[in-house]
Amino acid sequence: MTDQNQQSPDTKNRILDAAELLFAEKGFDATSLRMITAAAQVNLAAVNYHFQSKEALLQAVYARRAGPVNERRLELLTAYENSGRAPAVEPVLDALMRPLFEVGSERECVPRLMVRLLYLDAKETSRAVFAAQFQEIFRRFHAAFRRALPHLPEQELFLRMQFVVGALANTMASMKNLHALSQGQTEGAVSMKTLQWLIQFTAAGLRAPASSEDSACAS
Amino acid sequence: MTDQNQQSPDTKNRILDAAELLFAEKGFDATSLRMITAAAQVNLAAVNYHFQSKEALLQAVYARRAGPVNERRLELLTAYENSGRAPAVEPVLDALMRPLFEVGSERECVPRLMVRLLYLDAKETSRAVFAAQFQEIFRRFHAAFRRALPHLPEQELFLRMQFVVGALANTMASMKNLHALSQGQTEGAVSMKTLQWLIQFTAAGLRAPASSEDSACAS
């Protein structure tokens, strides 16, 4: 009696998989339910049966990935904070970025989908759903960065976090292109090297002297 | 005989203005020709008369802005290179970013439109058109960064330029939100302060020690 009469869990996941890929690749508006059901090899009506609408499907696609990624972020961040290591930005950046690289090496399109949803696709109603998830993440990481950079003025820290997110998002969104351009590299190794370089770059940026501070700042 | 019988240049520009705003705000697929012609207060058929298709209109919208911005970038870069100043990343970053802030303070939606076209909207056929424009810019700025950072391995420089573009793009795309969040600041001043902070952040990131180098690197 493991799965009774239902092949539905399979249908539902096939729809989610196909939608995830197409939303990430072509965007929400450019993807029709017919394209999704064709790719998933299910009937057109199955989408509206399992999910109520195309937009609800988008939210389901998002929720399936965003939850685990954000949980992993908090897990890594908490592990660092409980380790008693000295305050530094690198472990915080690692906790923020690594989960995206991990999920990206499993399913290449996922980071691109999340980047899309961050500021581009999605109708107003869905935006609120996505933003809510990100706000707790932002709060926790903001506090962590604040501890590592106690002298940085609030506005400047806030903006620098935006720069970090931008560097991360663009890297995720163009990962496929970057793979193509890094001719003759082993695929898997590139990703982790990219993560390392990304952390190094953003750490240096975060640690740059604040422009509001004067040049001398020995406490 | 200044403008004979035609009110067309006005119609054409009104279409371009309306399309620019809507493409930037809602994306290409989510914007219909009917929304554009309604906003521009012109007839539906006018779009297909002045431009041949919706996609050709997108290219026209893009071309009107990308040309001047990229010319200004090269102008600023050339001026710096001819000034005889010592190699540094800050003036190169300024030449890359300032034109976007300038056009953004004239027409707020333009940077967001350009970010969209960079890696998200647009059909395959248009992608080639946009990419061509960017390739010369990339070549020139790559050479400039290379001069300022002679010891940085090629792959790492390339990736760091991607990080710079990401930080810039995200800042441009969320400028409106950032304005809202920087409560009680004078609007115009925020932008130029943001540019300054962005340059400071990315300059520090670019100058970070290369991970392939060992810790000691005194030449």
Next chain:
DNA sequence: GTCTATAGTACGATAGAC
């Protein structure tokens, strides 16, 4: 739970009068 069939709507593009 899965299907077919279709309602109802919006779209891009064009023909042809003015």
Next chain:
DNA sequence: GTCTATCGTACTATAGAC
């Protein structure tokens, strides 16, 4: 150069048989 009217198509969503 600008308009009205419309063709042909594609879409989301649903009703109802199985």
